[in-house]
Amino acid sequence: EAAVTQSPRSKVAVTGGKVTLxxxxxxxxxxxxxxxxxxGHGLRLIxxxxxxxxxxxxxxxxxxxxxxxxxxxxxxxxxxxxxxQTAVYFCxxxxxxxxxxxxxxxxxxxxLTVL
Amino acid sequence: AQxxxxxxxxVTVSEGASxxxxxxxxxxxxxxxxxYVQYPRQGLQLLLKYYSGDPVVQGVNGxxxxxxxxxxxxxxxxxxxxxxDSAVYFCxxxxxxxGSNYKLTFGKGTLLTVTP
Numbered sequence: 001e002a003a004v005t006q007s008p009r010s011k012v013a014v015t016g017g018k019v020t021l022x023x024x025x026x027x028x029x030x031x032x033x034x035x036x037x038x039x040g041h042g043l044r045l046i047x048x049x050x051x052x053x054x055x056x057x058x059x060x061x062x063x064x065x066x067x068x069x070x071x072x073x074x075x076x077x078x079x080x081x082x083x084x085q086t087a088v089y090f091c092x093x094x095x096x097x098x099x100x101x102x103x104x105x106x107x108x109x110x111x112l113t114v115l
Numbered sequence: 116a117q118x119x120x121x122x123x124x125x126v127t128v129s130e131g132a133s134x135x136x137x138x139x140x141x142x143x144x145x146x147x148x149x150x151y152v153q154y155p156r157q158g159l160q161l162l163l164k165y166y167s168g169d170p171v172v173q174g175v176n177g178x179x180x181x182x183x184x185x186x187x188x189x190x191x192x193x194x195x196x197x198x199x200d201s202a203v204y205f206c207x208x209x210x211x212x213x214g215s216n217y218k219l220t221f222g223k224g225t226l227l228t229v230t231p
Contacts, residue, residue: 004158031217033219035221040124040223041223042121042205042221042222042223042224043159043205043221044221045220048218050217059218090158092158092159094217096217100164100166101147101166101217102149102161102164102207102209102217102219103161103164104159104161104219106158106160107158108156108157108158109156109157109158
């Protein structure tokens, strides 16, 4: 049974519209992450969180907001979607204190197309 | 800042042949190094990791990697590949910047195609 689930798995949005990508984990992990994947760029970290009600900026946070209302849930919000935000988005969770640094568990990804 | 370079965007090998996927990293401290694999239409899965000690680490499905500090490299190897190994492979380095920050920086990935 998938421990990190993302929704929606695929979405088409219009430029300037608002998009919310949701992530739910049942791993009981404190850390959660949002990455985007683009051809030729690999995965880049957008936002992460290590405790509920708190988020941190990753390497490419511009144009994105994040929300962590509970340990299990982590959302990525695009207030004004742009063409350049077309990508596949991955959510992940981890518990570096119990399982060691770098052991991330990924969801299956959300493909976002902005038109 | 940390970074990872995977110089080969695509690698094609024949089934049964040996494999090496290259990875070089840049990191000022002691690196934690990882290889992840992404099968089609799936998320990434951890293949193996290196923290310290024996520079050769074993992973799942017969994969191994060797940490060579002098060369800043962490190449992935497999003695005999199978068609099911076709996937995208990502090398990654972890940053521990203190406190509660744990970030993983990925390379661009190498698409491995195993031909019959």
